[in-house]
Amino acid sequence: xxxxxxxxxxxxxxxxxxxxxxxxxxxxxxxxxxxxxxxxxxxxxxxxxxxxxxxxxxxxxxxxxxxxxxxxxxxxxxxxxxxxxxxxxxxxxxxxxxxxxxxxxxxxxxxxxxxxxxxxxxxxxxxxxxxxxxxxxxxxxxxxxxxxxxxxxxxxxxxxxxxxxxxxxxxxxxxxxxxxxxxxxxxxxxxxxxxxxxxxxxxxxxxxxxxxxxxxxxxxxx
Amino acid sequence: xxxxxxxxxxxxxxxxxxxxxxxxxxxxxxxxxxxxxxxxxxxxxxxxxxxxxxxxxxxxxxxxxxxxxxxxxxxxxxxxxxxxxxxxxxxxxxxxxxxxxxxxxxxxxxxxxxxxxxxxxxxxxxxxxxxxxxxxxxxxxxxxxxxxxxxxxxxxxxxxxxxxxxxxxxxxxxxxxxxxxxxxxxxxxxxxxxxxxxxxxxxxxxxxxxxxxxxxxxxxxx
Numbered sequence: 001x002x003x004x005x006x007x008x009x010x011x012x013x014x015x016x017x018x019x020x021x022x023x024x025x026x027x028x029x030x031x032x033x034x035x036x037x038x039x040x041x042x043x044x045x046x047x048x049x050x051x052x053x054x055x056x057x058x059x060x061x062x063x064x065x066x067x068x069x070x071x072x073x074x075x076x077x078x079x080x081x082x083x084x085x086x087x088x089x090x091x092x093x094x095x096x097x098x099x100x101x102x103x104x105x106x107x108x109x110x111x112x113x114x115x116x117x118x119x120x121x122x123x124x125x126x127x128x129x130x131x132x133x134x135x136x137x138x139x140x141x142x143x144x145x146x147x148x149x150x151x152x153x154x155x156x157x158x159x160x161x162x163x164x165x166x167x168x169x170x171x172x173x174x175x176x177x178x179x180x181x182x183x184x185x186x187x188x189x190x191x192x193x194x195x196x197x198x199x200x201x202x203x204x205x206x207x208x209x210x211x212x213x214x215x216x217x218x219x220x221x222x
Numbered sequence: 223x224x225x226x227x228x229x230x231x232x233x234x235x236x237x238x239x240x241x242x243x244x245x246x247x248x249x250x251x252x253x254x255x256x257x258x259x260x261x262x263x264x265x266x267x268x269x270x271x272x273x274x275x276x277x278x279x280x281x282x283x284x285x286x287x288x289x290x291x292x293x294x295x296x297x298x299x300x301x302x303x304x305x306x307x308x309x310x311x312x313x314x315x316x317x318x319x320x321x322x323x324x325x326x327x328x329x330x331x332x333x334x335x336x337x338x339x340x341x342x343x344x345x346x347x348x349x350x351x352x353x354x355x356x357x358x359x360x361x362x363x364x365x366x367x368x369x370x371x372x373x374x375x376x377x378x379x380x381x382x383x384x385x386x387x388x389x390x391x392x393x394x395x396x397x398x399x400x401x402x403x404x405x406x407x408x409x410x411x412x413x414x415x416x417x418x419x420x421x422x423x424x425x426x427x428x429x430x431x432x433x434x435x436x437x438x439x440x441x442x443x444x
């Protein structure tokens with residue numbers, strides 16, 4: 001699906017996106033420090049289309065996932081971490097190894113909006129469904145990346161119908177987002193969840209299982 | 223439980239732990255870059271003690287989680303991201319806001335060991351149980367931190383008995399690890415999983431639910 005070309009890696013000495021800090025502290029009398037990154041909290045949404053009995057998820061090329069796979073095959077790319085220059089990747093892997101299935105999600109960076117409102121915006125932008133805030137059900141929240149970011153993620157459940165589809169979704173291509181909306185039929189969903197050949201987040205697996213336990217038993221019988 | 227004192231934050235210009243890189247590439251014709259961090263893959267283990275019908279998890283003070291909460295209360299600490307100096311935290315929060323419940327886990331940094339062997343080492347080091355590799359059951363794998371790290375996490379299930387307990391666990395205090403082993407009775411586990419007043423990772427919630435679906439129905443009746 002994706003054409004990924006002209007790859008090159010360079011050390012990143014300053015980034016608008018990665019903002020590392022060091023916390024110095026004393027824990028139970030012992031002096032310590034810990035390097036962490038500031039990030040935003042986030043929301044993610046399990047979307048179930050009742051018209052067609054399928055989950056609506058997104059997939060996109062994730063450079064960080066791709067680089068993990070690339071390093072597995074070409075560890076020499078990172079062998080000299082001190083060098084300043086650009087390492088061209090002469091023998092890249094297919095882009096597919098970095099394409100990841102995820103729940104519709106977004107960061108919490110609008111102080112005037114509730115988590116639910118941000119979630120509804122993401123559903124519209126990424127997946128094209130206009131969902132009233134009252135349709136959202138909070139599943140739970142938890143901590144992500146406890147070693148490095150520690151931010152809070154809140155997971156919602158939203159039921160949608162074909163009538164609520166008002167656009168194509170896909171995110172903001174003008175900002176470089178290339179998000180593909182994917183429908184996973186309910187009947188295939190647990191097989192998909194545990195099929196490791198499709199790279200995916202734990203959020204997909206967890207929320208599909210949550211649905212099986214909490215929603216599926218109450219669905220009208222076909 | 224933890225005494226956390228003398229907190230100070232400083233920008234982190236160079237870190238042994240956070241190694242940022244920039245990937246430059248062309249996606250479907252458009253030039254892009256993405257900042258990411260190199261990390262290790264990891265393993266985590268849902269441990270169930272059959273002697274006492276409880277889950278064995280760990281809890282520890284997580285500076286990154288603590289800082290997220292601190293920023294919620296004191297956003298001014300980060301208001302000038304360019305300054306070079308140290309910001310002392312005059313009015314810290316209780317350490318408890320950064321203490322997180324997690325599955326026993328570890329990074330994959332020993333090329334000679336299998337994932338299962340690394341998992342068994344972590345179970346012994348962190349929780350004090352000596353588990354044969356053959357006792358491990360792989361649940362699945364998934365991608366974590368797809369925006370920043372993208373590393374692969376593999377989740378295992380291990381049953382233990384009181385007879386397998388050979389030590390106290392707790393990690394490597396000499397390396398600064400302060401890990402507390404916590405037992406969650408099976409009968410309280412789903413209430414605990416969804417109680418957001420206990421900060422925890424999605425791995426805890428997901429694996430407890432996985433147990434309910436996959437293991438609990440086969441447990442001998444009391």
